[in-house]
Amino acid sequence: MNNFFDQSINRLNTRAVKWDLVEALYGNKDVLPMWVADMDFQIPSAVTDALVKRAQHGVFGYTFTDKKLDDTIKSWLTRRHNWDISSAWLLYSPGVIASLHMAIQALTKEEDKVLIQTPVYPPFYSIVEKHNRTIVKNELKFENGKYQIDFEDFEAKLKQGVKAFVLCSPHNPIGRVWTAEELEKMGDLCEKYDVLIFSDEIHADLVYKPHVHVPISTINDQIKSRTITFMSPTKTFNLAGLQVSYVVAPNKNLREALKEMFETQGMHMLNTMGVTALEAAYTNGDIWLDQLIDKVHENINLVIDAFSQREDVTVIRPEGTYLIWMDFRNLNLTHSELKKFLQESAKVGLNDGESFGESGSGFMRINVACPTIVVEEGIKRIITALDTQLHDK
Template identity: 40%
Template sequence: MKTYDFDRIVDRHGTNAVKYDALTDVFGRKELLPLWVADMDFATPDFILDALRRRLDHPVLGYTQLPDDYWPQIAAWIEARHGWRPDPAWMRFIPGIVKGIGMAVLALTRPGDKVVIQPPVYHPFRLVPEQMGRRVVCNPLRRTGDRYEMDFEQLEALLDDDCRLLLLSNPHNPAGIVWPEETLRRLAAICDRRGVVVVSDEIHCDMALYGHRHRPFASVSDAAAHCSVTFGAPTKTFNIAGVVSSYAIVPDEALRRRFFGWLEAGEFHEAPLLSAVATRAAFTPEGDAWRRQMLRYVEANVDFTDDFLRRYVPRIRAIRPEASFLVWLDCRKLGLAHDALVDLFVARAGLALNDGEMFGPGGEGHMRLNVGLPRIRLAEALERLRAAVDAR
């Protein structure tokens, strides 16, 4: 089996990479170590790049359709890793997960309807429906120690006839939670009973760590299958976010007609030429071998971060993720207000992270750290943080 080099430094400056080339626009300075945007600094695997190059050897880049084995290949990949085989008839291309959320909001709700989110959570969950004229209501996660749980009592009280959608982060971003099956079943029972559609963002599903197992929301019960729209993609796992290659899965026929009909009316379900090429190259045994090696490296980076902070910066605690390359940092023991905490990381440590407040209630005093990078760079970032905290 081929061994991949995740210690290799890849210079992304000048490639229009948001993570690097947007630093000045977002943080006001460019000389920062970027640990914010949720893509990895590992080279995209060679077998994907080779597949793209082979396709580009053909001199015509005209209109294309998805190959006949495209959806069966994705369904087989999901079954092999998550024990659920969706019917290809339930599946459609979408042009990105955030765009898919926007499309679900437009297709399944009306202006003024309520959309439920569970903060602290990925900030587009709030921004997209708000900007589309929907009312966002919060069902905040409950925290006990380093664990987060859903507050079902508050959810039951919150839901009314105006609630149409609940946006679920599964696995959870930024806390890295792999939701237990019983939690998902209970959520499905409540939402199905109250006529609420659950849009489950499962883009990190193939990145479960430390032996944890992802559970597709739609697979946990008949109620979940009845009320769910699931979004997935190979883009996070294989570091191909610049190649839009996402999909929706809708088991329920009536819901499928509503959502897929909306997609098809605007031809939003039509995949760009290179999307299928990259996805088919990723969802293969070779892709799975790369994925497993990448996850072991990410686990070692999480361990390195946790150990370093415990030893040298004990007032910052790493909440160890059960999935993904994102580490939720609890900085509350520093006793800093939001602006002072951001200043510590940006101006004093020279680091670019996502600040916790953008993830909504419960995110205060936290930062989100991307550890999907060579360890030498991660070590440099943590040493910078150590020095900045020690100098306070």
């Protein structure tokens, strides 16, 4: 099956953000794009077949969600995450970030404090700032090559009157899969200071053994009652362009407030193809996903091994996601110089570390959900540029 994931799929001229915007973003059409978080793999054939069948029907009127779709999600969460939910807890939306925008508006007030753990996925900043809420940062500690939660700072920040905590689990960009103990400690502190938890778990399905994703809502009933979880098959099955996601909200009062905001903003219906893809992926995607995880893990090991003997670049092994956080600080370049080096000398397009927060300065994020030949080419370009720079010095 790995041969399937090593097929090179030409994505040019498909309006692909990752490939067709390379020159506009990086100033050179020869830059190899390894940035935005979608995959260069084809989706499971069962999903393609379901979409083709639906397309052949030829009519695309308004589409509703139903008990069958609810049950499909319930089965997936039980099977993959040992999480038994009620259909009554589910809401649907086009995307996780859209839902987070709605949650911030529905369940906090202007000037309320909202805590995020940095460095973190850039939209976490905008979901707070665009609604005139105040960002409070709990900076993650990078110690001995691994990120940890600064719980002393976490509690101190909650004491300041934080109303909501936006959790990234697994964490993007650092790739941490939070343990049950870490989640319980964060959740208990949120209970102590009466803080709501908005948990973005879009990468939940992409975790490498022995690590296990634990939905924070499953830790205990107290945490569950103050948690809203945001999930989607889009990262798991490369369906981002179909815009489909769901919310798991056990607390009826929180759920009803969020539902009302969805309706106020006219966000109460999914597109036909998104519904079709979700159902097919969660029904017939398990084997494909298991094989995908093996392939991405292989690519992760390839990157780590390639830089393991170097002192100028440190690769932080991800426990989940198909994204790798790379530390270039030993190059002693300014962040602007680093970006220029990677774009112009290495000709590799990575995600700018500073876009994840100030603590991302000197770091870059690389996406390895692509054929191994692409990963090898990206590694080769970076190492060749590094060696050329060292030789020139």
